[in-house]
Amino acid sequence: xxxxxxxxxxxxxxxxxxxxxxxxxxxxxxxxxxxxxxxxxxxxxxxxxxxxxxxxxxxxxxxxxxxxxxxxxxxxxxxxxxxxxxxxxxxxxxxxxxxxxxxxxxxxxxxxxxxxxxxxxxxxxxxxxxxxxxxxxxxxxxxxxxxxxxxxxxxxxxxxxxxxxxxxxxxxxxxxxxxxxxxxxxxxxxxxxxxxxxxxxxxxxxxxxxxxxxxxxxxxxxxxxxxxxxxxxxxxxxxxxxxxxxxxxxxxxxxxxxxxxxxxxxxxxxxxxxxxxxxxxxxxxxxxxxxxxxxxxxxxxxxx
Amino acid sequence: xxxxxxxxxxxxxxxxxxxxxxxxxxxxxxxxxxxxxxxxxxxxxxxxxxxxxxxxxxxxxxxxxxxxxxxxxxxxxxxxxxxxxxxxxxxxxxxxxxxxxxxxxxxxxxxxxxxxxxxxxxxxxxxxxxxxxxxxxxxxxxxxxxxxxxxxxxxxxxxxxxxxxxxxxxxxxxxxxxxxxxxxxxxxxxxxxxxxxxxxxxxxxxxxxxxxxxxxxxxxxxxxxxxxxxxxxxxxxxxxxxxxxxxxxxxxxxxxxxxxxxxxxxxxxxxxxxxxxxxxxxxxxx
Numbered sequence: 249x250x251x252x253x254x255x256x257x258x259x260x261x262x263x264x265x266x267x268x269x270x271x272x273x274x275x276x277x278x279x280x281x282x283x284x285x286x287x288x289x290x291x292x293x294x295x296x297x298x299x300x301x302x303x304x305x306x307x308x309x310x311x312x313x314x315x316x317x318x319x320x321x322x323x324x325x326x327x328x329x330x331x332x333x334x335x336x337x338x339x340x341x342x343x344x345x346x347x348x349x350x351x352x353x354x355x356x357x358x359x360x361x362x363x364x365x366x367x368x369x370x371x372x373x374x375x376x377x378x379x380x381x382x383x384x385x386x387x388x389x390x391x392x393x394x395x396x397x398x399x400x401x402x403x404x405x406x407x408x409x410x411x412x413x414x415x416x417x418x419x420x421x422x423x424x425x426x427x428x429x430x431x432x433x434x435x436x437x438x439x440x441x442x443x444x445x446x447x448x449x450x451x452x453x454x455x456x457x458x459x460x461x462x463x464x465x466x467x468x469x470x471x472x473x474x475x476x477x478x479x480x481x482x483x484x485x486x487x488x489x490x491x492x493x494x495x496x497x498x499x500x501x502x503x504x505x506x507x508x509x510x511x512x513x514x515x516x517x518x519x520x521x522x523x524x525x526x527x528x529x530x531x532x533x534x535x536x537x538x539x540x541x542x543x544x545x546x547x548x549x550x551x552x
Numbered sequence: 553x554x555x556x557x558x559x560x561x562x563x564x565x566x567x568x569x570x571x572x573x574x575x576x577x578x579x580x581x582x583x584x585x586x587x588x589x590x591x592x593x594x595x596x597x598x599x600x601x602x603x604x605x606x607x608x609x610x611x612x613x614x615x616x617x618x619x620x621x622x623x624x625x626x627x628x629x630x631x632x633x634x635x636x637x638x639x640x641x642x643x644x645x646x647x648x649x650x651x652x653x654x655x656x657x658x659x660x661x662x663x664x665x666x667x668x669x670x671x672x673x674x675x676x677x678x679x680x681x682x683x684x685x686x687x688x689x690x691x692x693x694x695x696x697x698x699x700x701x702x703x704x705x706x707x708x709x710x711x712x713x714x715x716x717x718x719x720x721x722x723x724x725x726x727x728x729x730x731x732x733x734x735x736x737x738x739x740x741x742x743x744x745x746x747x748x749x750x751x752x753x754x755x756x757x758x759x760x761x762x763x764x765x766x767x768x769x770x771x772x773x774x775x776x777x778x779x780x781x782x783x784x785x786x787x788x789x790x791x792x793x794x795x796x797x798x799x800x801x802x803x804x805x806x807x808x809x810x811x812x813x814x815x816x817x818x819x820x821x822x823x824x825x826x827x828x829x830x831x832x833x834x835x836x837x838x
Contacts, residue, residue, distance in 0.1 A: 333733050351737040363730035367752040367834045377738035380748075409834045429738060 279344050279354075279432035279465045281307035281330060286339035288325055289490075298490035299325045303339070305484060305493055307433070310463040314476035316522065317486030318529050323469045324360075326491070327437045330467065331357045343432065353377060356426035358439045362418040364410040370421045371397075371406045377429040396424040399458070416447035423458070436468045440475070449507070452478060460504050473526070477501075477518050478510055485522055488529040495525050593619050617804040622811075625804035638793040642777065642816065645701075645789065646769050649708025653765060657713045658758060661720025666750065678717065686711040686772045690779055704776045711772035712765035719764070723757020724750055756835065759828035763821055770817045790816065 283305040289298040299322040307313045317323055328334040329341050332351040341348045343355065364373050374393045378384040384392065397403045400420035402413075410418055419439055426434060439455075440448045456479060459466060470476050476483050483497040497518055501509045509515055576582065597620060599613040617625075629635045663670045664678075686707050693703040731749050740748065777791025794809030829836055 331733070331737060333736075351733065353737060353739055356737060357734070359730050359734070361730070363728070363734045365731055365734070365749065367755075367832070376735070376748075380735070380741075380744055381739040411834070425734075 278309050280309045281305075281433055281465065281467065282340070282342040282345075283326075283329070284340045284342070286329065286336045286341065288322075288329060288334070288336050300329075300336075301490040301492055303492050307465060307467050308482065309465050311481040312459055312466040312468055312479055313482045313484060314468045314470060314480035315484045315486060316470060316473055316476050316526065317491060318488050318526060319471055321486050321489045321529075322491040323471075323486065324437060326486075327357065327435055327467075327469055330433075330435055331355055353381070353429040354432040355435060356429055356431035356433075357435045357437060358419070358422050358426055360438045360441055362410065362415075362422060364418055364422055364425070366410050369407050369409055370402060370413065373410070373421060374425045374428055376425065392428055393424075396428055399427075400424045400454075414447070415443050416451055419443070419451055420454070423455070427458075431464070433465045433467065436466065436470075438470055439468075441471075448475075453507070455479070456505055473519055473522050474510060477515055477522075478505060478507070483518065483522060485525045486529075488532045494529065495522075497521060616807065621804045622807045625802065626808045626811075629805060629808055634788065635793065638788045638790045639812070639816065641788045642773055642790040642813075645704055645708055645773050645777075646766075646816075646820065648705050649710075649773070650712050650762075650766060650769050652705075653709050653712035653716055653769075654762065656709075657716035657761075658720055661717040662724060662750075662754070664717070664721045665724035665754075666746070678714075682714045682718070686768070687775055687779075690776060700780045704773065704780060707776050708769050708772050711768040712762075715765040715768060716758070716761040719757045719761025720754055723754040723760075727753040755828075755832055759824065759832070762824050762828075766820050766824055767817065770813065770820065774813055 283303055286300055286303040286305075287298070288300040289296050291297055303326070305326075315323060315326065325334070329336055330348065332348045332355065335349075348355075364370070365376070368376065371393060374396060375389050378389045378392070394403075397406055400423055402417060402420055402424070405413060405417060405421075410421070413421060422439075436455075440451050443451060452475060459479075468476070468479055477499055480499050483499055484493055485495045485497070486492070487494045499518055501512070501515060596613060597618045600616055600618040660674075664675060665671075689707050689710055690703070693706045694700070697703045697706055727750060731753065732745055735745055735749055773789070774791035774794070777789035778795045780792075790809060790813050794806060794813070797805035797809055
């Protein structure tokens, strides 16, 4: 099983980088993700809980797609499906038209809580991917890593262990660890949660600069609408659980973005629109907390 | 010019050395520790010397010989080769049992953690055997094994084994799934996952298990040596030294034996801590 997964992801890798590994980022800005009629639930029969139903979503090439939704609506499940950690019960998850069968270097996840490996220094963490696959020479690996440490501003902290870094530094190191693999798609699962307000803003700006430079297809899951509007080209609002796409709002703010744009009338309208939908969904959650309505809702969901 | 540079180098080296000594001298934790021990010994000396206070003997401490008598007895014992042989024998038994427990216990615990079938089959019998105190195995192991030495080693092994396994199992199963997922995304094979994530992730628990297991091993060895009574094949050991001192009625020597075991246990666990720090540089940063 595991072997099979490996071989498919290897194939995808090779096709993506047929002309070898150079510092030009071929993978950036070209790949498209599609979720078609995806269903996903957990548990069996009467215990079963549907998390995603009839979810259709396009993550367009070179765009930053932000996903917001009520808390606990299945955003992380969505991330797991795209990353290939889990498989949908039905429906398709496609990367550039071919189905996703397992985790692979073409889709890198930056996790909610830092997933830097504590027993490796920042540098060892960053070169972890190329080292595992053995697809870069050691000089190349070092060169790429040094360049990335420069980009994320952690040159002096290269040989520190993750626990010696602040929260913001950990997130930047994790960004570097993802970027060295030159993924076709970056998946950010509430990456700045848990940071204090100040470092959060700095990280958002910092992340935007990186995105605006190479325009790598990006899925950014968050629970903060302002963050989503500040970063995104497209804002996807999910419904209450079981989740499907309630609305897609195109954010037409100029790039490069600045925080001032958040106080423009346009941004305010986007925010109000998204808030209204989210509020409706949150209310549903409130109403459906009783046992009986859960039952009715489950029935109506099935008959939809 | 070069001379000046050289001498400057020398002075900095001397200063560095001196400041290291000074740091040691200014180490409050160290001084507190020394003060506590000195006060304790003083208290003990006074209590056991003064036999009676206001017509009553100081309970417990009044009945045991004072530290000065213990020291006298110790100096005398140090010159006997038998005492050193006791140290050697106990250490050998502890380390034999302990090392075999590590060699068997770590892979066994890992297998329990990573393989569901293995766990389904071996965990229930393991859990039935685990609550049996190691000393309850003594009669059975005397029957199992041809020599007393082997019986003692076996009981020592059991003392450490269960603790190590349960720690390895717990440690390996609480590794954050995100580390595994991250590694998998980057193309890690099953072997990579084990070698780069699961094994280093379990190391802290392995060393916790080893430290606890080492303590139990000393307990077990001393008791087993007392029981075996130093038969023809397996004389000595610190436990036997203590027991024969008691039989010989030398209370001072009993206390020498007790303190010796305390020191031996401390040396063993320090060794484990030291090795643990070597293996886990990322835990040295605090």
